Amino acid sequence: xxxxxxxxxxxxxxxxxxxxxxxxxxxxxxxxxxxxxxxxxxxxxxxxxxxxxxxxxxxxxxxxxxxxxxxxxxxxxxxxxxxxxxxxxxxxxxxxxxxxxxxxxxxxxxxxxxxxxxxxxxxxxxxxxxxxxxxxxxxxxxxxxxxxxxxxxxxxxxxxxxxxxxxxxxxxxxxxxxxxxxxxxxxxxxxxxxxxxxxxxxxxxxxxxxxxxxxxxxxxxxxxxxxxxxxxxxxxxxxxxxxxxxxxxxxxxxxxxxxxxxxxxxxxxxxxxxxxxxxxxxxxxxxxxxxxxxxxxxxxxxxxxxxxxxxxxxxxxxxxxxxxxxxxxxxxxxxxxxxxx
Numbered sequence: 416x417x418x419x420x421x422x423x424x425x426x427x428x429x430x431x432x433x434x435x436x437x438x439x440x441x442x443x444x445x446x447x448x449x450x451x452x453x454x455x456x457x458x459x460x461x462x463x464x465x466x467x468x469x470x471x472x473x474x475x476x477x478x479x480x481x482x483x484x485x486x487x488x489x490x491x492x493x494x495x496x497x498x499x500x501x502x503x504x505x506x507x508x509x510x511x512x513x514x515x516x517x518x519x520x521x522x523x524x525x526x527x528x529x530x531x532x533x534x535x536x537x538x539x540x541x542x543x544x545x546x547x548x549x550x551x552x553x554x555x556x557x558x559x560x561x562x563x564x565x566x567x568x569x570x571x572x573x574x575x576x577x578x579x580x581x582x583x584x585x586x587x588x589x590x591x592x593x594x595x596x597x598x599x600x601x602x603x604x605x606x607x608x609x610x611x612x613x614x615x616x617x618x619x620x621x622x623x624x625x626x627x628x629x630x631x632x633x634x635x636x637x638x639x640x641x642x643x644x645x646x647x648x649x650x651x652x653x654x655x656x657x658x659x660x661x662x663x664x665x666x667x668x669x670x671x672x673x674x675x676x677x678x679x680x681x682x683x684x685x686x687x688x689x690x691x692x693x694x695x696x697x698x699x700x701x702x703x704x705x706x707x708x709x710x711x712x713x714x715x716x717x718x719x720x721x722x723x724x725x726x727x728x729x730x731x732x733x734x735x736x737x738x739x740x741x742x743x744x745x746x747x748x749x750x751x752x753x754x755x756x
Contacts, residue, residue, distance in 0.1 A: 449601030449744040450610060452640055455524045457596065461539060461589045467576040471594030474587060476751050479566070480559050481552035483508050488545065488591065491517040494750060497686035498598060503694025507551040514660065516694035519687050521745055522680050524596035525641045531676045531692045533647060534666045538592035543584060556584040563587065568755025600682045600742035608739070616739050623736025626729045631706065633681075633733075635719045642681035642740065649674040650720055651711025652691045660692065673715050683745075685738045699734045 445455050445463045457463045474480065478487040491505040492498045498520040500506075505513040515531050523529065529541035545551040546559055563569050563582050574580050576590055605624075607615035616624075627633045636644050647663045654674050663672035676692045690696040696705060707730065709722040725733070 446597035446599060447744070449599055449606075449742060451601040451603065451606030451742070452522070452599060453525070455596050455599070457593070458537070458539070461593060463593060463596070464576065466572070467590050467593045468597050469594075470572045470576045471590035471592065472748070473569075473572070473751055473754060474591050475594050477754050479562055479754075480546060480554065480587075481508055482554040482558070486552050488542070489750070491545075491551070492520045494745070494748065497521060497683045498745065499687045501688070503689050505551070507548070508553040511550045513550055515692050516689060518677075518679055519683065520595050520598050521600045521687075522598070522641050522682050524599065525639075525680075526643070526645045526677075528645065528677070532661075532663050532666050533677055538595050539585075539588040542588040542591040542595075546584075559587065560584055566755050572755060598748065599744045601744060603682070603742035604739040605736075606742065617735060619732045619735040620739040621736075622729075623732035623734070623739075626725065626733045627736050630729065631723050631725065631733060632719070633706075636678045636717075637681050643678045645677065647672065647675040647677055648717040648719065649676075649713065649715040650706075651713055651716055652676070652695060652705075653693050654711050654713040654715075662692070671715060674713065675715065675717075681737055681740050683741050685741055699737055700730070703730045703733055 445457060446468070448454055455463075475488045478484050478490070480487060486508050491500045491507075493500060499517045503516055505515075505517045507513060518531065523538060527537060529535040529538060530544070535541040535544060543556065546554050547556060560582055569582065570580050573582050573586060573590075577586055604615045604620065608621075636646065636648060638644050649662070649672075651674070653659045659674055660676075661673055663675040663677075664670065666672075684690075685699060688697060688699075690699070690702050691705075696702050703725070706720075707723045707725050710716060710720040
């Protein structure tokens with residue numbers, strides 16, 4: 416077994432007590448951490464508090480943050496779709512279609528840079544982006560602040576969360592980011608298996624783990640407890656189109672980053688279809704076939720992309736292993752039924 420997977424197994428085992436018992440004090444220091452994950456590191460300038468997370472949840476689901484009161488953060492990242500929207504590309508105000516598939520919020524606490532192209536350096540900065548995007552929420556930061564100041568019920572919540580009745584866009588973003596860092600997934604069949612319960616994964620999933628590590632070498636990019644390096648790779652998606660999405664190039668202006676996109680987590684991957692940054696692949700089976708053929712050839716294709724020559728059984732087992740990464744915890748977060756007035 417590769418060193419990275421050995422480390423994963425050791426980490427999951429070491430976190431067994433933390434994930435199941437040590438969460439008794441989590442309300443004081445952070446959200447409860449499910450089995451298989453590491454403690455969430457909150458920014459020094461935005462430490463965790465339950466009041467802040469609760470405020471952030473309200474703001475995350477509140478459609479009044481959009482220009483026409485029709486779109487919230489949750490519109491594109493909703494719990495019923497494992498914090499995506501189940502669509503190839505997202506829909507914003509006035510039915511406008513975006514250019515990429517909404518990535519899941521689940522476990523984004525474990526990645527610093529955000530968006531497919533990495534243009535936001537933190538969850539706080541990411542939270543500000545869609546508000547001003549004319550296709551998404553179509554609003555302005557100033558108008559959002561004015562709207563919230565006009566809702567009497569929000570002022571005491573900001574006071575509890577931040578110790579001040581002031582409302583500004585930075586505090587809005589900090590609250591939303593705090594909530595998003597509580598959207599976690601662990602305690603999957605894989606986590607239980609690596610923690611010692613050898614009956615937790617099916618025989619097919621166990622074989623699939625071997626394919627994942629030793630033949631397909633998926634862990635070259637999908638590594639660590641969150642099954643992502645958070646790095647950027649060109650795997651060829653969309654590169655055979657007339658005007659491919661530039662991806663990371665748009666941020667770095669470096670030609671070698673053309674068509675490179677951030678590696679997504681594989682946690683809860685069976686629940687977040689369709690796949691790839693453009694939502695072009697509908698099933699995990701299609702994803703495996705895409706990698707099996709080595710992606711789409713282009714001059715910037717990642718060196719990791721090679722034909723795999725997997726057998727039909729190996730493909731099936733690999734899919735079963737990815738399904739074994741479906742976890743729990745995020746399902747316990749309930750959508751608000753009432754909002755401040």
